[in-house]
Amino acid sequence: MLSKITHIKTYEKRHRNLNCQKTYQNFWDAVLVSKQVKITCTKILTFALFHTTVKCMKTQQKEALINQVKQRFKLLAAHLSERDKRIWAASEANTIGRGGDTIVCQATGISRVTIGRGKKELAGETEGVKRRIRKPGGGRKRLVDKNPALIKDIDIMIDPATRGDPESPLRWTCKSTYKLSEALRKKGHNVSQKTVYLILQEMGYSMQANRKVKEGKQNPDRDAQFNFIYEQVKNFQNDGQPVISVDAKKKENIGQYKNNGMEWEPAGQPTDVNTYDFPDKKKGKACPYGIYDLTRNEGWVSLGISRDTAEFAVESIRRWWSEMGCFRYPSASRLLITADGGGSNGWRVRLWKKEIQSLVNELGISINICHFPPGTSKWNKIEHQMFSFITKNWRGRPLDSLGTIINLISNTTTKKGLKIKANIDDAQYEKGLKVGDDEMAQLNIERASFHGEWNYKIKPQESMCEV
Numbered sequence: 001m002l003s004k005i006t007h008i009k010t011y012e013k014r015h016r017n018l019n020c021q022k023t024y025q026n027f028w029d030a031v032l033v034s035k036q037v038k039i040t041c042t043k044i045l046t047f048a049l050f051h052t053t054v055k056c057m058k059t060q061q062k063e064a065l066i067n068q069v070k071q072r073f074k075l076l077a078a079h080l081s082e083r084d085k086r087i088w089a090a091s092e093a094n095t096i097g098r099g100g101d102t103i104v105c106q107a108t109g110i111s112r113v114t115i116g117r118g119k120k121e122l123a124g125e126t127e128g129v130k131r132r133i134r135k136p137g138g139g140r141k142r143l144v145d146k147n148p149a150l151i152k153d154i155d156i157m158i159d160p161a162t163r164g165d166p167e168s169p170l171r172w173t174c175k176s177t178y179k180l181s182e183a184l185r186k187k188g189h190n191v192s193q194k195t196v197y198l199i200l201q202e203m204g205y206s207m208q209a210n211r212k213v214k215e216g217k218q219n220p221d222r223d224a225q226f227n228f229i230y231e232q233v234k235n236f237q238n239d240g241q242p243v244i245s246v247d248a249k250k251k252e253n254i255g256q257y258k259n260n261g262m263e264w265e266p267a268g269q270p271t272d273v274n275t276y277d278f279p280d281k282k283k284g285k286a287c288p289y290g291i292y293d294l295t296r297n298e299g300w301v302s303l304g305i306s307r308d309t310a311e312f313a314v315e316s317i318r319r320w321w322s323e324m325g326c327f328r329y330p331s332a333s334r335l336l337i338t339a340d341g342g343g344s345n346g347w348r349v350r351l352w353k354k355e356i357q358s359l360v361n362e363l364g365i366s367i368n369i370c371h372f373p374p375g376t377s378k379w380n381k382i383e384h385q386m387f388s389f390i391t392k393n394w395r396g397r398p399l400d401s402l403g404t405i406i407n408l409i410s411n412t413t414t415k416k417g418l419k420i421k422a423n424i425d426d427a428q429y430e431k432g433l434k435v436g437d438d439e440m441a442q443l444n445i446e447r448a449s450f451h452g453e454w455n456y457k458i459k460p461q462e463s464m465c466e467v
Contacts (some may be wrong), residue, residue: 062103065096069107077108083121085110090118143191144199150189154199157183212378221451222373228450229338229370236336236368237295242329243336245292245382246317246345248308249301249390252399254283261395273398286405288390288422289313291320292382293328294338299386299420300324301409303402309429313344314355316425321363323421336368340377347371347454350435356458357443364460371454389414 069092080088089110093100101112144150157180177200181193200206219225236243258273265271279285287304289312300323302316317337325332339345345352360367372379394408402424409422444462448455 062099065103066107069096069104073108086114086118087121088118089115090122094119094122143189143195147189150184150191151199151203153184153187153189154180154196155203158200158205218375219373222376225370225373225451225454226376226379228448228455229372232336232368232370232455233294233338236334240329240331241334241336242325242332243294243338244317244320244325245294245338245380245385246313247290247340247377247380247382247387248313248343248345249288249290249387251285251287251308252405253277253279254286254399254401254405255280256398256400259394259397259399261392263396271396271398283401286399286402287312288405288409289316290382290386291317292386293324294381294385296328297385297416297418298324298328299382299418301390301420301422302425303405303409303422304425304427304429305402306425306427306429307431308344309431309433310344310349310351310355311433312425312427312429313352314359315427318359318362319423319425323423332365334366334368335363336370338370338372338380340380341371341374341454342377350440351433353443353445353458354435354439357445357461360444360458360460366457366459368457369455373454386412386418386420389418390420 072092073088076088077085085108089104089108093104093115096103101115104110104115105112158175177193177196181191181196184191184196233243256273257277263271284305287306287308289302289304289308291300293299300316300320302312302319304312304316306312325335341347343349356367356369377383390409390412393412394405397404397408399405399408406422406424409420412418412420442461444459446457446459447453448457
């Protein structure tokens with residue numbers, strides 16, 4: 001009985017020892033496990049912390065890149081076209097590398113699809129269209145393409161008398177682009193003034209003023225007379241003889257009258273002039289008569305205050321000779337005058353020929369005269385070589401006195417060196433003086449074989465030469 005009890009105790013002791021050993025082993029296993037877990041947690045925490053740090057660093061770098069790209073785009077955007085922006089964005093994305101498309105897209109607002117197109121263009125995968133921003137056919141269609149009837153309606157409105165309705169309201173109104181666009185909108189065309197202006201330019205229209213080209217009935221020998229005058233001028237110039245062009249300029253009111261043109265003045269301070277152009281009875285009108293030297297590019301103007309008569313015209317030539325001609329051509333033996341066919345120096349005016357005869361007798365030289373055909377007064381050299389520049393020089397200035405007119409004429413110059421002298425002729429000339437047939441018969445006139453009424457020479461009279 002005792003042995004059994006002892007055996008049992010021994011078993012219990014062993015079992016207890018065994019349990020203790022197991023418990024001890026489990027404890028160290030637990031400790032070891034806990035250490036491994038701790039190490040693992042530390043690693044996990046360390047990795048998480050590292051990953052967060054790297055992520056923060058990448059976010060900061062990304063934001064810095066976005067800001068840099070945004071600043072560059074802000075500086076360049078105003079100077080780049082659509083195609084330039086696309087290619088620039090693609091080059092920025094390629095430079096950044098991975099994620100560059102996203103960064104450039106966020107910085108500029110340019111879509112990733114557009115950046116991709118730019119990359120293809122940089123790589124040469126697509127054929128670039130030279131000198132174009134968009135591909136052909138891009139953009140909104142033009143009104144004339146969507147509405148072909150627009151051009152036809154504009155063409156009809158521009159010239160309703162020949163291509164449209166002669167009773168059209170625009171037939172009797174100013175056909176400005178604003179009124180045209182308004183009329184087109186009434187017809188159902190949604191078009192602006194600017195579009196009408198551009199369409200008219202494409203159709204070959206432009207603003208045109210009236211042009212003075214209708215010279216009336218033309219003489220069949222018109223061109224032949226021009227050639228005759230040309231040959232006469234060249235012959236005289238080659239021989240060193242004087243050649244002058246003469247004509248009377250338009251009469252001008254003297255006083256505070258409006259003169260066409262504009263002049264520099266302080267803003268809001270224009271020169272005040274009379275409302276009406278009624279002539280001043282005290283000051284009268286100025287009558288300029290000009291002589292233009294074709295060879296020397298010089299001129300003379302006699303400013304008359306009386307009437308434009310043949311006496312006044314010849315007196316102006318006399319003054320030119322005494323003030324300029326005799327000094328310029330001291331060895332002259334003849335003089336050529338080109339003049340209009342009408343007016344105070346017309347080929348029908350007898351007093352003109354009589355006064356020229358008196359001048360010839362005084363100077364002792366012959367004077368050849370060539371008149372331009374009827375209706376061709378604007379072909380006279382003095383018109384566009386001297387008178388036109390005088391008009392330009394006194395534009396916008398009231399001709400308030402004879403002295404003002406003389407100064408403005410005398411100071412007229414051109415780039416080619418035009419010089420003009422002017423003087424006042426205060427003599428009074430009567431109108432309506434008649435020259436009888438007997439006086440005309442005494443004139444020493446030699447007429448040319450070609451249109452002797454236009455081309456003739458007046459030589460000194462023998463009786464006057466003997467005197």
